[in-house]
Amino acid sequence: MASFTLHGIPVSRGISIGRAHLLTPAALDVKHYLVPEEQVEAEVKRLQDAIAEVHRGLQALWTELPKDAPTELGAFIDVHALILSDPMISEAPLDIIRTRHYNAEWALVTQIDELSAQFDEIEDEYLRERKHDIQQVAERVLKVLMGTALNVPPVYSGEDQVAPQMIVVAHDISPADMLAFRDRDGGPQSFIGFVTDVGGQNSHTAIVARSLDIPAVVGMSQASRLVEQDDWVIIDGDAGVVICNPSQQVLEQYRARQAALVKARKRLLKLKKTPAVTKDGTPITLLANIELPDDCPAALEAGANGVGLFRSEFLFMGRSASGLGNALRVPGEDEQFEQYRKAVVAMKGRPVTIRTLDVGADKPLDPTEHTALNPALGLRAIRYCLAEPQLFLTQLRAILRASAFGKVRILIPMLAHAFEIDQTLSMIEQAKLQLREEGIKYDPGVEVGAMIEIPAAALALPMFVKRMHFLSIGTNDLIQYTLAIDRVDYEVAHLYNPLHPAVLGLIASTIATGQKAGLDVAVCGEMAGDTKLTRLLLGMGLREFSMHPAQLLSVKQEILNSDLATITSRTRRILRSIEPNEIATAVEQLQSL
Incomplete structure (x- = not known):
């Protein structure tokens, strides 16, 4: 497989080397069809039930937060719960089903697209990034409607992997989904970095990446389309570079740099109580x-x-x-x-x-x-x-x-x-x-x-x-x-x-x-x-x-x-x-x- 390099926005420093795990947005697979008049209220209830299930899932995530989870994760779960309760999410798509007879998935995506367009007009970087929170909440609802849960892979069993060393590659990923990857039997090392097509310095993805101290690059545009499942991936979180299918020589160079960074971080920890x-x-x-x-x-x-x-x-x-x-x-x-x-x-x-x-x-x-x-x-x-x-x-x-x-x-x-x-x-x-x-x-x-x-x-x-x-x-x-x-x-x-x-x-x-x-x-x-x-x-x-x-x-x-x-x-x-x-x-x- 040919090697190639992608450039994005560095949001969390460090180097990660692992196998790519791709997350496919549920919105890409949404079907569009009209619901007969007599089935409209049943379709409304289907969306309401999906929203309720996501609410329960977020509540479960909150109550089961591991003790070592960054405080930001709990705050972001709260934000997603608030977004989910907002009438613009919980009620407006129901009106679309009733008035236009769209199926539940189509109605939800239609409403989210309209909201996203409003946020695109905001010039402030932080608030513009909140569009992605809305899309992430909708993504969770869509997955329930479509019967697809978050695809957390089993431990990779390839000959060159002893433990799960996974780099998540996605169009976008929510803090709640990040927690689902982290909170597995594999512990904090279940995933060691992530790459997203969208996002910026102030996206929740970036904030959580820094709090977890896990290398990440965002705003890569085409990464989720170009990187394939199980590809070898190197994240250079300092330079904002992602190298896919690196040569053995490049791989060895980055492994040496990674080892040096680990030693340097251990030395830094000794400075905690040292006066500046x-x-x-x-x-x-x-x-x-x-x-x-x-x-x-x-x-x-x-x-x-x-x-x-x-x-x-x-x-x-x-x-x-x-x-x-x-x-x-x-x-x-x-x-x-x-x-x-x-x-x-x-x-x-x-x-x-x-x-x-x-x-x-x-x-x-x-x-x-x-x-x-x-x-x-x-x-x-x-x-x-x-x-x-x-x-x-x-x-x-x-x-x-x-x-x-x-x-x-x-x-x-x-x-x-x-x-x-x-x-x-x-x-x-x-x-x-x-x-x-x-x-x-x-x-x-x-x-x-x-x-x-x-x-x-x-x-x-x-x-x-x-x-x-x-x-x-x-x-x-x-x-x-x-x-x-x-x-x-x-x-x-x-x-x-x-x-x-x-x-x-x-x-x-x-x-x-x-x-x-x-x-x-x-x-x-x-x-x-x-x-x-x-x-x-x-x-x-x-x-x-x-x-x-x-x-x-x-x-x-x-x-x-x-x-x-x-x-x-x-x-x-x-x-x-x-x-x-x-x-x-x-x-x-x-x-x-």
């Missing part, structure tokens, strides 16, 4: 980015000094009031407070930085609402919160109440104007006043910080320094806005470059200005967790890194091996350069110092 200090004795603060309170144990396990970014919008996701196309059922103050308090208590006295709601035109709470012409520049983040003062005030009260249980900091996204800062601070004071009048405890000394993710903010830092207690650089958006590049648009994504001299200049000046004013400055974007850029950021003067917990020990290792005096002088030369090739070469050379 450079060779010359400079302490560095390593913080964790989290989405939910249940992520806190992983942050502590990795040795995080605290939470540098709690993305509070995850508490608002998947909560429509009466349909996926209707307004969001916003969590109330008590519900938000309980989640924030849970995270604060879990971190055992370490600081928890909670970013206020980062939604808006690019993350519409109602997917059917009119999308702004250029949503990345529209009513989003703090602009949205100030336009919805009651929603904002409710969140601020909940965060302040949680501050009574440990150190909490409030982080405001997408600030660009002095009046936005002043209005935000005024809202915080209003929330404090209300709590005082009601006799509710909070920490009056809660610090408030600004996300620096708009070039205008980076270029006008004095007005931030004057008003805020700390700064956090959101490199993902800062790069996007500086270069006018939509990083999720495949036609221009190759132009998204964190080493562009303009980007480096903005980051370096923000760090320098903030620190000169005595403010803590952190980087909480993807650059913070990229070990190839750790020394560059250290050379710029960065002393706080916030990243996914899985990246923390690798970054710590880079810090322990870094000599600040040498790195700083080299970094100054890099910042004076304007030639991309020179910058890239110099940054690479930093790694060998």
